[in-house]
Amino acid sequence: MTAKNIFLNKRPSSTDTKNKIMNAAEAAIVRGGYSAFSFRDIAEEVGIKSASVHYHYPTKADLVVAVMMRFTDEFQAILADPEVDDFDARTTLNHFIDGFRSKNVERHSMSICTMLTADKHLLSEAVSQSLADFYQVKLGWLTKVFMRLENLPEDAARDRAGQFVATLHGASVLVQATGELAWYEKVASPWRQPSE
Protein backbone atom coordinates (compact mmCIF):
# COMPACT_ATOMS: atom_id res chain seq x y z
CA MET A 1 0.00 0.00 0.00
CA THR A 2 1.69 3.21 -1.21
CA ALA A 3 0.90 6.72 -0.06
CA LYS A 4 -0.85 7.27 -3.38
CA ASN A 5 -3.30 4.51 -2.68
CA ILE A 6 -4.51 6.20 0.46
CA PHE A 7 -6.01 8.88 -1.73
CA LEU A 8 -6.73 7.19 -5.02
CA ASN A 9 -7.64 3.65 -4.18
CA LYS A 10 -11.36 3.29 -4.49
CA ARG A 11 -11.31 -0.35 -3.56
CA PRO A 12 -13.63 -0.93 -0.62
CA SER A 13 -11.85 -1.48 2.65
CA SER A 14 -12.85 -4.53 4.59
CA THR A 15 -12.73 -2.81 7.96
CA ASP A 16 -14.85 0.08 6.70
CA THR A 17 -17.55 -2.24 5.48
CA LYS A 18 -17.33 -4.31 8.63
CA ASN A 19 -17.81 -1.22 10.73
CA LYS A 20 -20.78 -0.13 8.66
CA ILE A 21 -22.30 -3.57 9.12
CA MET A 22 -21.71 -3.48 12.86
CA ASN A 23 -23.16 0.02 13.08
CA ALA A 24 -26.32 -1.10 11.34
CA ALA A 25 -26.55 -4.24 13.44
CA GLU A 26 -26.01 -2.40 16.70
CA ALA A 27 -28.68 0.14 15.88
CA ALA A 28 -31.09 -2.62 14.89
CA ILE A 29 -30.49 -4.61 18.06
CA VAL A 30 -31.09 -1.55 20.19
CA ARG A 31 -34.30 -0.97 18.29
CA GLY A 32 -35.67 -4.47 18.51
CA GLY A 33 -33.30 -7.12 19.74
CA TYR A 34 -31.73 -10.14 18.14
CA SER A 35 -34.60 -11.23 15.94
CA ALA A 36 -35.60 -7.78 14.80
CA PHE A 37 -33.14 -7.54 11.97
CA SER A 38 -32.14 -9.69 9.06
CA PHE A 39 -29.08 -9.89 6.88
CA ARG A 40 -31.19 -8.32 4.16
CA ASP A 41 -32.01 -5.32 6.36
CA ILE A 42 -28.36 -4.81 7.20
CA ALA A 43 -27.33 -5.25 3.58
CA GLU A 44 -29.77 -2.64 2.36
CA GLU A 45 -28.65 -0.13 4.96
CA VAL A 46 -24.98 -0.65 4.13
CA GLY A 47 -25.61 -0.69 0.39
CA ILE A 48 -24.51 -4.22 -0.42
CA LYS A 49 -26.26 -7.59 -0.80
CA SER A 50 -27.07 -9.97 2.00
CA ALA A 51 -24.62 -12.56 0.71
CA SER A 52 -21.87 -9.99 1.13
CA VAL A 53 -22.79 -9.51 4.75
CA HIS A 54 -22.35 -13.25 5.18
CA TYR A 55 -18.94 -12.86 3.56
CA HIS A 56 -17.81 -10.61 6.39
CA TYR A 57 -19.76 -12.37 9.16
CA PRO A 58 -20.58 -15.96 8.25
CA THR A 59 -23.45 -16.28 10.73
CA LYS A 60 -25.72 -13.96 12.62
CA ALA A 61 -24.10 -15.07 15.85
CA ASP A 62 -20.67 -14.07 14.52
CA LEU A 63 -21.99 -10.63 13.72
CA VAL A 64 -23.62 -10.07 17.08
CA VAL A 65 -20.57 -11.29 18.97
CA ALA A 66 -18.48 -8.80 16.99
CA VAL A 67 -20.93 -6.04 17.85
CA MET A 68 -20.86 -6.89 21.56
CA MET A 69 -17.08 -7.08 21.65
CA ARG A 70 -16.70 -3.75 19.95
CA PHE A 71 -19.31 -2.30 22.29
CA THR A 72 -17.42 -3.59 25.32
CA ASP A 73 -14.13 -2.21 24.00
CA GLU A 74 -15.60 1.22 23.34
CA PHE A 75 -17.23 1.19 26.75
CA GLN A 76 -13.93 0.49 28.45
CA ALA A 77 -12.11 3.06 26.36
CA ILE A 78 -14.45 5.86 27.35
CA LEU A 79 -14.47 5.26 31.08
CA ALA A 80 -12.25 7.13 33.47
CA ASP A 81 -9.94 5.03 35.60
CA PRO A 82 -11.30 5.02 39.17
CA GLU A 83 -7.89 4.17 40.56
CA VAL A 84 -6.06 7.36 39.64
CA ASP A 85 -5.75 9.94 42.39
CA ASP A 86 -7.78 12.76 40.92
CA PHE A 87 -10.70 10.55 39.92
CA ASP A 88 -13.95 12.35 40.63
CA ALA A 89 -16.43 9.65 41.59
CA ARG A 90 -19.41 11.94 42.08
CA THR A 91 -19.17 13.63 38.71
CA THR A 92 -18.43 10.34 37.00
CA LEU A 93 -21.55 8.71 38.39
CA ASN A 94 -23.71 11.65 37.39
CA HIS A 95 -22.27 11.55 33.89
CA PHE A 96 -22.97 7.85 33.73
CA ILE A 97 -26.61 8.46 34.61
CA ASP A 98 -26.79 11.21 31.99
CA GLY A 99 -25.08 9.06 29.39
CA PHE A 100 -27.44 6.17 29.89
CA ARG A 101 -30.31 8.57 29.54
CA SER A 102 -29.16 10.27 26.36
CA LYS A 103 -27.87 7.14 24.69
CA ASN A 104 -30.83 4.90 25.44
CA VAL A 105 -33.80 6.32 27.26
CA GLU A 106 -34.24 9.53 25.31
CA ARG A 107 -34.05 7.59 22.06
CA HIS A 108 -37.03 5.54 23.12
CA SER A 109 -34.99 2.41 23.33
CA MET A 110 -33.24 0.26 25.85
CA SER A 111 -29.57 -0.57 26.00
CA ILE A 112 -28.17 -3.22 23.70
CA CYS A 113 -27.42 -5.43 26.69
CA THR A 114 -30.97 -5.26 28.04
CA MET A 115 -32.32 -6.10 24.60
CA LEU A 116 -30.03 -9.08 24.14
CA THR A 117 -30.75 -10.25 27.67
CA ALA A 118 -34.43 -10.39 26.84
CA ASP A 119 -33.57 -12.52 23.81
CA LYS A 120 -31.20 -14.73 25.75
CA HIS A 121 -33.15 -17.91 24.97
CA LEU A 122 -32.26 -17.69 21.30
CA LEU A 123 -28.65 -16.61 21.63
CA SER A 124 -25.84 -19.01 20.88
CA GLU A 125 -23.37 -19.80 23.64
CA ALA A 126 -20.82 -17.41 22.15
CA VAL A 127 -23.26 -14.50 22.07
CA SER A 128 -24.44 -15.20 25.62
CA GLN A 129 -20.86 -15.20 26.73
CA SER A 130 -20.06 -11.89 25.08
CA LEU A 131 -23.10 -10.45 26.82
CA ALA A 132 -22.07 -11.82 30.22
CA ASP A 133 -18.56 -10.50 29.63
CA PHE A 134 -19.88 -7.03 29.07
CA TYR A 135 -21.77 -7.12 32.35
CA GLN A 136 -18.65 -8.20 34.17
CA VAL A 137 -16.74 -5.27 32.72
CA LYS A 138 -19.51 -2.87 33.62
CA LEU A 139 -19.93 -4.20 37.14
CA GLY A 140 -16.19 -4.33 37.67
CA TRP A 141 -15.78 -0.69 36.77
CA LEU A 142 -18.77 0.45 38.82
CA THR A 143 -17.47 -1.53 41.79
CA LYS A 144 -14.32 0.56 41.74
CA VAL A 145 -16.39 3.72 41.42
CA PHE A 146 -18.46 2.85 44.48
CA MET A 147 -15.38 1.88 46.45
CA ARG A 148 -14.13 5.42 45.94
CA LEU A 149 -17.49 7.10 46.25
CA GLU A 150 -18.72 5.45 49.42
CA ASN A 151 -15.50 4.19 50.93
CA LEU A 152 -16.66 0.61 50.81
CA PRO A 153 -14.78 -2.66 50.68
CA GLU A 154 -14.95 -4.43 47.35
CA ASP A 155 -17.79 -6.82 48.25
CA ALA A 156 -20.15 -4.14 49.45
CA ALA A 157 -19.23 -1.85 46.56
CA ARG A 158 -20.03 -4.59 44.09
CA ASP A 159 -23.49 -4.97 45.60
CA ARG A 160 -23.99 -1.25 45.22
CA ALA A 161 -22.86 -1.49 41.60
CA GLY A 162 -25.45 -4.18 40.95
CA GLN A 163 -28.18 -2.13 42.58
CA PHE A 164 -27.20 0.84 40.48
CA VAL A 165 -27.13 -1.09 37.21
CA ALA A 166 -30.45 -2.73 37.98
CA THR A 167 -32.06 0.59 38.79
CA LEU A 168 -30.99 2.25 35.52
CA HIS A 169 -31.95 -0.75 33.42
CA GLY A 170 -35.27 -1.07 35.20
CA ALA A 171 -35.91 2.62 34.72
CA SER A 172 -35.47 2.26 30.98
CA VAL A 173 -37.96 -0.61 30.96
CA LEU A 174 -40.44 1.54 32.84
CA VAL A 175 -40.00 4.43 30.42
CA GLN A 176 -40.35 2.19 27.41
CA ALA A 177 -43.44 0.44 28.76
CA THR A 178 -45.33 3.51 29.93
CA GLY A 179 -44.06 5.94 27.33
CA GLU A 180 -43.36 8.41 30.13
CA LEU A 181 -39.80 9.69 29.93
CA ALA A 182 -40.17 11.41 33.29
CA TRP A 183 -39.86 8.08 35.04
CA TYR A 184 -36.17 7.99 34.32
CA GLU A 185 -35.31 10.97 36.46
CA LYS A 186 -37.72 9.93 39.17
CA VAL A 187 -36.13 6.51 39.43
CA ALA A 188 -32.52 7.59 38.99
CA SER A 189 -32.66 10.63 41.30
CA PRO A 190 -31.70 8.78 44.50
CA TRP A 191 -28.42 7.90 42.83
CA ARG A 192 -27.54 11.40 41.77
CA GLN A 193 -24.62 12.88 43.66
CA PRO A 194 -24.53 16.42 45.06
CA SER A 195 -22.14 18.44 42.94
CA GLU A 196 -19.84 19.56 45.74
Add this chain to the structure above:
Amino acid sequence: MTAKNIFLNKRPSSTDTKNKIMNAAEAAIVRGGYSAFSFRDIAEEVGIKSASVHYHYPTKADLVVAVMMRFTDEFQAILADPEVDDFDARTTLNHFIDGFRSKNVERHSMSICTMLTADKHLLSEAVSQSLADFYQVKLGWLTKVFMRLENLPEDAARDRAGQFVATLHGASVLVQATGELAWYEKVASPWRQPSE
Protein backbone atom coordinates in the same frame (compact mmCIF):
# COMPACT_ATOMS: atom_id res chain seq x y z
CA MET B 1 -76.56 -27.08 29.43
CA THR B 2 -78.01 -29.61 31.88
CA ALA B 3 -76.41 -30.87 35.08
CA LYS B 4 -75.73 -34.16 33.35
CA ASN B 5 -73.61 -32.45 30.76
CA ILE B 6 -71.22 -31.22 33.36
CA PHE B 7 -70.10 -34.81 33.80
CA LEU B 8 -70.82 -36.53 30.50
CA ASN B 9 -70.33 -33.95 27.81
CA LYS B 10 -67.02 -34.57 26.15
CA ARG B 11 -67.49 -31.76 23.69
CA PRO B 12 -64.55 -29.39 23.98
CA SER B 13 -65.37 -26.20 25.79
CA SER B 14 -64.34 -23.00 24.10
CA THR B 15 -63.22 -21.36 27.30
CA ASP B 16 -61.15 -24.38 28.29
CA THR B 17 -59.31 -24.39 25.01
CA LYS B 18 -58.90 -20.64 25.11
CA ASN B 19 -57.35 -20.90 28.53
CA LYS B 20 -55.01 -23.63 27.42
CA ILE B 21 -53.98 -21.47 24.49
CA MET B 22 -53.41 -18.48 26.74
CA ASN B 23 -51.43 -20.61 29.18
CA ALA B 24 -49.16 -21.81 26.41
CA ALA B 25 -48.79 -18.31 24.98
CA GLU B 26 -48.06 -16.75 28.35
CA ALA B 27 -45.39 -19.33 29.14
CA ALA B 28 -43.86 -18.84 25.71
CA ILE B 29 -43.76 -15.05 26.00
CA VAL B 30 -42.10 -15.29 29.40
CA ARG B 31 -39.56 -17.64 27.88
CA GLY B 32 -38.72 -15.59 24.83
CA GLY B 33 -40.98 -12.66 24.10
CA TYR B 34 -43.39 -11.90 21.33
CA SER B 35 -41.51 -13.40 18.43
CA ALA B 36 -40.38 -16.52 20.23
CA PHE B 37 -43.53 -18.53 19.65
CA SER B 38 -45.66 -19.41 16.68
CA PHE B 39 -49.24 -20.54 16.27
CA ARG B 40 -47.83 -23.93 15.41
CA ASP B 41 -45.94 -24.12 18.71
CA ILE B 42 -49.03 -23.18 20.66
CA ALA B 43 -51.15 -25.63 18.70
CA GLU B 44 -48.82 -28.51 19.38
CA GLU B 45 -48.70 -27.76 23.07
CA VAL B 46 -52.48 -27.54 23.34
CA GLY B 47 -53.02 -30.59 21.14
CA ILE B 48 -54.85 -28.96 18.22
CA LYS B 49 -53.84 -27.55 14.85
CA SER B 50 -52.60 -24.06 14.20
CA ALA B 51 -55.68 -23.16 12.19
CA SER B 52 -57.74 -23.91 15.30
CA VAL B 53 -55.72 -21.47 17.32
CA HIS B 54 -56.60 -18.86 14.72
CA TYR B 55 -60.23 -19.84 15.18
CA HIS B 56 -60.08 -18.73 18.82
CA TYR B 57 -57.71 -15.82 18.31
CA PRO B 58 -57.73 -14.56 14.73
CA THR B 59 -54.35 -12.84 14.95
CA LYS B 60 -51.30 -13.07 17.13
CA ALA B 61 -52.02 -9.59 18.46
CA ASP B 62 -55.49 -10.72 19.56
CA LEU B 63 -53.98 -13.60 21.46
CA VAL B 64 -51.35 -11.53 23.21
CA VAL B 65 -53.85 -8.84 24.16
CA ALA B 66 -56.03 -11.55 25.70
CA VAL B 67 -53.05 -12.90 27.62
CA MET B 68 -52.15 -9.47 28.95
CA MET B 69 -55.72 -8.68 29.97
CA ARG B 70 -56.07 -11.98 31.81
CA PHE B 71 -52.69 -11.38 33.42
CA THR B 72 -53.77 -7.95 34.60
CA ASP B 73 -57.05 -9.31 35.96
CA GLU B 74 -55.36 -12.10 37.86
CA PHE B 75 -52.80 -9.66 39.20
CA GLN B 76 -55.49 -7.40 40.54
CA ALA B 77 -57.47 -10.29 41.99
CA ILE B 78 -54.54 -11.58 44.03
CA LEU B 79 -53.49 -8.28 45.57
CA ALA B 80 -54.59 -7.19 49.00
CA ASP B 81 -56.46 -3.91 49.16
CA PRO B 82 -54.11 -1.32 50.69
CA GLU B 83 -57.04 0.82 51.76
CA VAL B 84 -58.56 -1.52 54.33
CA ASP B 85 -57.62 -0.87 57.94
CA ASP B 86 -55.72 -4.04 58.75
CA PHE B 87 -53.60 -3.94 55.61
CA ASP B 88 -50.06 -4.97 56.45
CA ALA B 89 -47.85 -2.99 54.08
CA ARG B 90 -44.55 -4.41 55.28
CA THR B 91 -45.51 -8.05 54.86
CA THR B 92 -47.21 -7.29 51.56
CA LEU B 93 -44.11 -5.71 50.10
CA ASN B 94 -41.91 -8.60 51.24
CA HIS B 95 -44.35 -11.05 49.67
CA PHE B 96 -44.28 -9.05 46.48
CA ILE B 97 -40.50 -9.30 46.35
CA ASP B 98 -40.71 -13.04 47.04
CA GLY B 99 -43.42 -13.54 44.45
CA PHE B 100 -41.48 -11.76 41.74
CA ARG B 101 -38.52 -13.91 42.60
CA SER B 102 -40.30 -17.26 42.55
CA LYS B 103 -42.48 -16.49 39.55
CA ASN B 104 -39.80 -15.00 37.32
CA VAL B 105 -36.24 -14.89 38.54
CA GLU B 106 -35.93 -18.41 39.88
CA ARG B 107 -37.37 -19.77 36.66
CA HIS B 108 -34.52 -18.16 34.72
CA SER B 109 -36.87 -15.80 32.98
CA MET B 110 -38.10 -12.28 33.18
CA SER B 111 -41.64 -11.07 33.72
CA ILE B 112 -44.06 -11.09 30.82
CA CYS B 113 -44.21 -7.30 30.91
CA THR B 114 -40.43 -6.89 30.72
CA MET B 115 -40.32 -9.30 27.79
CA LEU B 116 -43.06 -7.52 25.89
CA THR B 117 -41.51 -4.15 26.66
CA ALA B 118 -38.31 -5.30 25.00
CA ASP B 119 -40.34 -6.28 21.94
CA LYS B 120 -42.34 -3.07 21.94
CA HIS B 121 -41.24 -2.08 18.44
CA LEU B 122 -43.12 -4.97 16.90
CA LEU B 123 -46.25 -4.82 19.02
CA SER B 124 -49.49 -3.54 17.55
CA GLU B 125 -51.12 -0.54 19.14
CA ALA B 126 -53.59 -2.73 21.00
CA VAL B 127 -50.89 -4.89 22.53
CA SER B 128 -48.82 -1.86 23.53
CA GLN B 129 -51.87 -0.43 25.19
CA SER B 130 -52.62 -3.58 27.15
CA LEU B 131 -49.01 -3.54 28.33
CA ALA B 132 -49.18 0.10 29.39
CA ASP B 133 -52.46 -0.62 31.15
CA PHE B 134 -50.85 -3.34 33.20
CA TYR B 135 -48.09 -1.00 34.32
CA GLN B 136 -50.66 1.57 35.39
CA VAL B 137 -52.46 -1.03 37.49
CA LYS B 138 -49.22 -2.20 39.03
CA LEU B 139 -47.97 1.30 39.75
CA GLY B 140 -51.35 2.37 41.06
CA TRP B 141 -51.47 -0.45 43.56
CA LEU B 142 -47.86 0.00 44.68
CA THR B 143 -48.49 3.72 45.11
CA LYS B 144 -51.15 2.92 47.69
CA VAL B 145 -48.83 0.45 49.37
CA PHE B 146 -46.09 3.04 49.73
CA MET B 147 -48.55 5.66 50.96
CA ARG B 148 -49.33 3.32 53.82
CA LEU B 149 -45.84 2.04 54.32
CA GLU B 150 -43.98 5.33 54.37
CA ASN B 151 -46.75 7.77 55.17
CA LEU B 152 -46.23 9.63 51.94
CA PRO B 153 -48.53 11.79 49.84
CA GLU B 154 -49.63 10.21 46.59
CA ASP B 155 -47.06 11.93 44.37
CA ALA B 156 -44.08 10.88 46.42
CA ALA B 157 -45.46 7.41 46.94
CA ARG B 158 -45.84 6.97 43.19
CA ASP B 159 -42.19 7.86 42.68
CA ARG B 160 -41.27 5.25 45.25
CA ALA B 161 -43.46 2.73 43.45
CA GLY B 162 -41.63 3.44 40.21
CA GLN B 163 -38.25 3.07 41.88
CA PHE B 164 -39.36 -0.22 43.37
CA VAL B 165 -40.69 -1.63 40.11
CA ALA B 166 -37.58 -0.54 38.24
CA THR B 167 -35.32 -2.15 40.80
CA LEU B 168 -37.04 -5.54 40.66
CA HIS B 169 -37.23 -5.53 36.87
CA GLY B 170 -33.63 -4.44 36.60
CA ALA B 171 -32.60 -7.13 39.05
CA SER B 172 -34.18 -9.78 36.87
CA VAL B 173 -32.28 -8.46 33.86
CA LEU B 174 -29.06 -8.65 35.82
CA VAL B 175 -29.76 -12.22 36.92
CA GLN B 176 -30.66 -13.29 33.42
CA ALA B 177 -27.61 -11.65 31.85
CA THR B 178 -25.02 -12.84 34.33
CA GLY B 179 -26.63 -16.15 35.22
CA GLU B 180 -26.06 -15.35 38.89
CA LEU B 181 -29.29 -15.73 40.84
CA ALA B 182 -27.68 -14.18 43.91
CA TRP B 183 -27.95 -10.74 42.33
CA TYR B 184 -31.66 -10.70 42.96
CA GLU B 185 -31.38 -10.68 46.74
CA LYS B 186 -28.45 -8.30 46.66
CA VAL B 187 -30.38 -5.80 44.59
CA ALA B 188 -33.74 -6.24 46.29
CA SER B 189 -32.48 -6.28 49.86
CA PRO B 190 -32.69 -2.52 50.46
CA TRP B 191 -36.43 -2.80 49.82
CA ARG B 192 -37.04 -5.60 52.27
CA GLN B 193 -39.01 -4.54 55.29
CA PRO B 194 -38.15 -5.54 58.85
CA SER B 195 -40.79 -7.97 59.97
CA GLU B 196 -41.99 -6.09 63.04
Add this chain to the structure above:
DNA sequence: AAATATCTACCTATCACAAGATAGGTGCAA
Protein backbone atom coordinates in the same frame (compact mmCIF):
# COMPACT_ATOMS: atom_id res chain seq x y z
C1' DA C 1 8.05 -5.12 -17.97
C1' DA C 2 4.85 -8.54 -19.16
C1' DA C 3 2.34 -12.52 -18.07
C1' DT C 4 0.26 -15.21 -14.82
C1' DA C 5 -1.81 -16.46 -10.65
C1' DT C 6 -4.16 -15.38 -6.48
C1' DC C 7 -6.93 -12.73 -3.42
C1' DT C 8 -10.72 -9.65 -2.21
C1' DA C 9 -15.12 -7.77 -1.98
C1' DC C 10 -18.72 -8.10 -3.91
C1' DC C 11 -22.54 -10.29 -6.95
C1' DT C 12 -26.81 -13.52 -8.71
C1' DA C 13 -29.48 -17.24 -7.78
C1' DT C 14 -31.28 -20.39 -4.95
C1' DC C 15 -32.06 -23.49 -1.00
C1' DA C 16 -34.89 -25.27 2.95
C1' DC C 17 -37.70 -23.83 6.24
C1' DA C 18 -40.80 -21.45 9.31
C1' DA C 19 -43.93 -17.78 9.89
C1' DG C 20 -48.93 -15.66 10.05
C1' DA C 21 -52.93 -16.19 7.88
C1' DT C 22 -57.06 -17.96 5.10
C1' DA C 23 -60.44 -20.95 2.51
C1' DG C 24 -63.21 -24.41 2.82
C1' DG C 25 -64.51 -28.96 4.71
C1' DT C 26 -66.01 -32.50 8.61
C1' DG C 27 -68.38 -34.37 12.54
C1' DC C 28 -71.09 -33.73 16.31
C1' DA C 29 -74.27 -31.61 19.72
C1' DA C 30 -78.12 -28.67 20.56
Add this chain to the structure above:
DNA sequence: TTGCACCTATCTTGTGATAGGTAGATATTT
Protein backbone atom coordinates in the same frame (compact mmCIF):
# COMPACT_ATOMS: atom_id res chain seq x y z
C1' DT D 1 -80.61 -27.55 10.52
C1' DT D 2 -77.83 -24.56 12.60
C1' DG D 3 -73.57 -23.52 15.00
C1' DC D 4 -69.41 -24.82 17.11
C1' DA D 5 -64.75 -26.67 17.48
C1' DC D 6 -61.88 -28.54 14.98
C1' DC D 7 -59.57 -30.22 10.61
C1' DT D 8 -56.63 -30.35 5.85
C1' DA D 9 -54.46 -27.84 2.57
C1' DT D 10 -52.45 -24.02 0.90
C1' DC D 11 -50.73 -19.12 0.14
C1' DT D 12 -47.44 -15.50 0.70
C1' DT D 13 -43.66 -13.58 2.82
C1' DG D 14 -39.38 -13.51 5.02
C1' DT D 15 -35.57 -15.97 7.16
C1' DG D 16 -30.42 -17.62 7.58
C1' DA D 17 -27.45 -19.71 4.78
C1' DT D 18 -24.79 -21.57 0.65
C1' DA D 19 -22.95 -22.35 -4.09
C1' DG D 20 -20.73 -20.51 -7.51
C1' DG D 21 -19.44 -16.48 -10.43
C1' DT D 22 -17.01 -11.82 -11.58
C1' DA D 23 -14.13 -7.66 -11.89
C1' DG D 24 -10.41 -5.60 -10.35
C1' DA D 25 -6.44 -5.09 -7.16
C1' DT D 26 -2.32 -7.34 -5.62
C1' DA D 27 1.46 -10.70 -5.64
C1' DT D 28 4.45 -13.80 -7.99
C1' DT D 29 6.89 -15.58 -11.69
C1' DT D 30 9.07 -15.37 -16.10
